[in-house]
Amino acid sequence: MEIMLKKIYHYLLSVLFYWFYGRPSRKLIIIGVTGTKGKSTTCRFIASVLQAGGHKVGLLSTVEFQIGDKRWLNLRKMTMLGRGEIHKMLQQMVEAGCKYAVVETSSEGILQYRHLGLNYDIAVFTNLGTEHSERHGGFKNLKRDKGKLFASLTQTSPKIINDQKIPKIIVANVDDANSEYYLNFSADKKIKYSTLGPADVVGQNIKSDLSGTNFTVDNKNFHLNLVGEFNVPNALAAIAVGRTQNISEDQIIAGLASIKVLEGHMEFIEEGQPYKIIVDYAHEPLSFTALFNSLNTTRAKNCKLIAIIGSDGGGRDIGKREKMGEIAGKLCDIVIVTDVNCFDEDPSLIAEMLAKGVRSAGKKDGQDLFVEIDRRAAITMACNMAKVGDVIVITAKGTEPCIIQAHGKRIPWDDRNIAREILRQGSL
Numbered sequence: 001m002e003i004m005l006k007k008i009y010h011y012l013l014s015v016l017f018y019w020f021y022g023r024p025s026r027k028l029i030i031i032g033v034t035g036t037k038g039k040s041t042t043c044r045f046i047a048s049v050l051q052a053g054g055h056k057v058g059l060l061s062t063v064e065f066q067i068g069d070k071r072w073l074n075l076r077k078m079t080m081l082g083r084g085e086i087h088k089m090l091q092q093m094v095e096a097g098c099k100y101a102v103v104e105t106s107s108e109g110i111l112q113y114r115h116l117g118l119n120y121d122i123a124v125f126t127n128l129g130t131e132h133s134e135r136h137g138g139f140k141n142l143k144r145d146k147g148k149l150f151a152s153l154t155q156t157s158p159k160i161i162n163d164q165k166i167p168k169i170i171v172a173n174v175d176d177a178n179s180e181y182y183l184n185f186s187a188d189k190k191i192k193y194s195t196l197g198p199a200d201v202v203g204q205n206i207k208s209d210l211s212g213t214n215f216t217v218d219n220k221n222f223h224l225n226l227v228g229e230f231n232v233p234n235a236l237a238a239i240a241v242g243r244t245q246n247i248s249e250d251q252i253i254a255g256l257a258s259i260k261v262l263e264g265h266m267e268f269i270e271e272g273q274p275y276k277i278i279v280d281y282a283h284e285p286l287s288f289t290a291l292f293n294s295l296n297t298t299r300a301k302n303c304k305l306i307a308i309i310g311s312d313g314g315g316r317d318i319g320k321r322e323k324m325g326e327i328a329g330k331l332c333d334i335v336i337v338t339d340v341n342c343f344d345e346d347p348s349l350i351a352e353m354l355a356k357g358v359r360s361a362g363k364k365d366g367q368d369l370f371v372e373i374d375r376r377a378a379i380t381m382a383c384n385m386a387k388v389g390d391v392i393v394i395t396a397k398g399t400e401p402c403i404i405q406a407h408g409k410r411i412p413w414d415d416r417n418i419a420r421e422i423l424r425q426g427s428l
Contacts, residue, residue, distance in 0.1 A: 014117055029161065030122070031046060032123050032124065034107070037284065037290065038233065038287075040265065041262055044061070046124075053247035057100045060089060060101070060104060061103075063263055065089070067098065068093070079105075080105065082112065110146065123182070124172070128143060128178040134319065143178060147182060174194050193239070195236070202218075204216050209298050212225045223257050226266055238255075264281050265280055267279045272423075275387065277423075278295070280393060283340070288324055291393065303387075303389035305334075307392075309338070309354060311340055312396075313345030323357060325360075335363055335368065337378075352371075379394060383422055398415070399414065400414075
């Protein structure tokens with residue numbers, strides 16, 4: 001009964017604010033991006049491609065917000081804002097003259113009906129892992145709930161904007177086996193992208209090093225100022241969306257190349273140290289595998305990869321912890337397990353679940369596996385260990401502005417600033 005009442009509450013709030021703010025989503029082309037990893041990056045790529053095509057764009061993602069020319073970090077620790085804030089921001093986008101709104105759409109947001117009234121026109125599927133499946137009552141339910149974004153495409157009447165009918169479009173990564181499910185929903189047009197082929201948009205000749213990533217699509221060269229082959233599928237999604245909106249190929253190329261850094265996503269911290277420090281939001285098995293594999297292909301030979309890992313508490317996806325530890329243990333030379341946001345769980349117990357997975361991969365305590373609950377101390381430890389050319393990667397938080405402990409206590413935090421402080425203080 002309590003769960004049902006909460007659902008009714010969230011549903012009614014969404015309906016109320018949709019009408020209160022004048023149904024702003026009917027005046028914008030809404031692009032929803034969903035999946036397990038790469039959503040925020042894909043959103044930024046899409047927004048940049050549309051901007052390169054000469055359009056004003058709004059953006060709502062885990063990492064940042066944008067309304068036209070104004071951009072700022074999302075410090076709310078929420079992917080999809082609640083209590084009418086999404087509709088309020090969409091209305092501000094309308095007032096600012098935006099044509100498009102790119103909305104990162106999370107499974108949690110869908111559970112709480114925050115997607116209601118967004119009137120999506122384009123639905124993008126990146127990939128699907130098991131993260132948050134416990135919250136949905138299993139992977140099958142998680143997959144089904146994400147499908148509500150795609151089902152919503154044809155549940156409302158088509159929009160007419162500037163006397164033009166806006167088509168409903170599905171864009172999906174067919175390298176993920178779950179894409180077939182989402183492509184089965186109704187739409188006016190369906191676009192497939194892949195790094196393996198065949199598909200409508202195929203990325204080939206992929207090469208990545210510490211200066212960026214290059215690839216081709218239809219024999220045209222694309223460059224990303226971002227490290228990691230895993231960024232290419234996200235770029236392919238943006239290319240697919242851009243093409244459906246009649247953005248020229250040269251504009252798409254320029255839009256992708258214009259992105260210099262994605263805050264908290266493979267973000268390099270430079271303070272003159274003789275090794276690399278990277279902050280990345282990776283916090284589940286799929287993103288761990290992509291991140292560590294990418295760093296192993298780009299780092300110099302005989303240099304070590306040192307990973308700082310952790311997992312949220314609060315009963316969040318307990319089942320993924322040991323697997324994450326195992327992946328880090330297999331793909332990294334040294335693993336340091338620390339706290340992320342323990343909430344009301346014992347951080348030592350969370351760390352032990354991760355450490356168990358690291359040990360299963362052959363790592364030994366005190367040699368190449370260390371548990372340090374204090375996150376600042378863990379980062380300092382990694383810096384003290386690193387030699388010339390080594391790579392330290394600090395995972396799980398990205399741009400998150402705080403550490404949440406028992407009873408909701410929040411400690412101001414930013415992995416990037418903490419790393420810089422440690423380097424500047426010479427704690428090496």
